[in-house]
Amino acid sequence: MKSLFRITASALIVASALSASAQSNVQKTAAEAAEAIVNAPKTNSAAPKKNYWTNSVDLSIGFNQTSLSNWAAGGYNTATLSTGIDGKANYKKDLMSWNNRIQLNYGFLHSSDKKGILQKSNDRIYFESKWAYQTKKDSKWDYAASFDFRSQFTDTPKKYIQDAESGKWSPDGIKSGFLSPAYTNLALGLEWKPTSWFDLNMAPLTGGFTIVRNALLRKNYGMELACEADDPGYLEAVAAKDDALIGSFYRKAKFQFGAQIKTDMKFVINSNLKYETQLVLFTDYLDHPFEWTRVNWDNKISFKFARNFNIAFNTWLIYDPIVMIADEDGSNARQRIQLKEFISFSFAYTFRPREKK
Numbered sequence: 001m002k003s004l005f006r007i008t009a010s011a012l013i014v015a016s017a018l019s020a021s022a023q024s025n026v027q028k029t030a031a032e033a034a035e036a037i038v039n040a041p042k043t044n045s046a047a048p049k050k051n052y053w054t055n056s057v058d059l060s061i062g063f064n065q066t067s068l069s070n071w072a073a074g075g076y077n078t079a080t081l082s083t084g085i086d087g088k089a090n091y092k093k094d095l096m097s098w099n100n101r102i103q104l105n106y107g108f109l110h111s112s113d114k115k116g117i118l119q120k121s122n123d124r125i126y127f128e129s130k131w132a133y134q135t136k137k138d139s140k141w142d143y144a145a146s147f148d149f150r151s152q153f154t155d156t157p158k159k160y161i162q163d164a165e166s167g168k169w170s171p172d173g174i175k176s177g178f179l180s181p182a183y184t185n186l187a188l189g190l191e192w193k194p195t196s197w198f199d200l201n202m203a204p205l206t207g208g209f210t211i212v213r214n215a216l217l218r219k220n221y222g223m224e225l226a227c228e229a230d231d232p233g234y235l236e237a238v239a240a241k242d243d244a245l246i247g248s249f250y251r252k253a254k255f256q257f258g259a260q261i262k263t264d265m266k267f268v269i270n271s272n273l274k275y276e277t278q279l280v281l282f283t284d285y286l287d288h289p290f291e292w293t294r295v296n297w298d299n300k301i302s303f304k305f306a307r308n309f310n311i312a313f314n315t316w317l318i319y320d321p322i323v324m325i326a327d328e329d330g331s332n333a334r335q336r337i338q339l340k341e342f343i344s345f346s347f348a349y350t351f352r353p354r355e356k357k
Contacts, residue, residue, distance in 0.1 A: 056352045147187075155174050216247050277297070
């Protein structure tokens with residue numbers, strides 16, 4: 001009996017010792033694991049990739065309507081619709097920048113005095129792209145290369161005539177159209193940006209084309225004859241007063257190479273009132289250098305009186321010495337200043353991509 005008791009006691013002592021040893025090992029292992037976790041090298045989560053682009057699209061649509069009934073002063077019922085898109089895509093990284101902007105405008109009106117037709121009130125395509133590289137960090141000067149394109153979407157008639165029998169109105173003649181004319185320019189030079197609201201681009205190396213797709217308009221837009229002045233076919237077309245045939249003897253495009261100065265200014269008077277202006281001067285080294293200067297001057301004043309409603313006043317001034325503009329009857333074609341103004345009341349909305357958090 002005593003032997004059994006001794007064996008049992010010995011077994012309990014051994015089991016207790018083993019249990020204590022196992023518990024000690026478990027605690028030691030847990031401590032070592034905790035220390036390994038604490039001392040493990042910290043891994044930072046990958047930082048979000050920096051976005052060097054800033055993009056936006058401004059959409060606007062405006063509608064005006066006039067309705068008269070027994071109005072003694074007279075007038076006509078009219079409805080006007082105007083639309084616009086102003087898209088920007090700008091890239092900036094270190095010393096390099098690349099800015100792109102496209103402006104599209106189109107509008108038309110319907111008037112009760114000319115039933116059955118829509119008369120165009122606004123039509124514009126303008127794209128510009130500019131690459132710049134700072135001469136050095138914190139410098140106000142950039143090396144710059146820019147490209148721009150101007151044209152319109154649809155044809156503009158000279159006038160509208162009314163059929164004596166049916167009373168219907170129809171367009172007569174043509175003043176301009178898509179790619180008639182169109183202007184392209186590639187300019188290389190320097191840009192000075194002393195402030196965020198003003199920049200001056202000086203490009204002594206500027207080349208571009210004036211394009212006139214429609215043969216009827218080539219002579220008026222300064223295109224050159226593709227044949228000799230005494231060419232029998234040309235003389236026959238002139239004698240027949242066939243404008244389309246006469247135009248076919250003129251080139252479709254004219255290359256110009258010269259110097260360009262472009263200045264852009266943007267004033268933010270307050271959160272609601274803004275003014276933008278761009279002036280472009282170009283002189284052709286190949287044709288009356290520094291005597292004939294092409295001028296494009298665009299202005300826009302916009303006032304936001306509610307969250308998504310604007311009143312805008314736009315003006316466009318053009319002087320192109322190679323463009324001959326005639327009177328309404330087609331006579332007295334000469335160089336003239338072209339001026340257009342447009343007042344719009346519109347709903348406007350700006351789309352901008354959400355920033356990644």
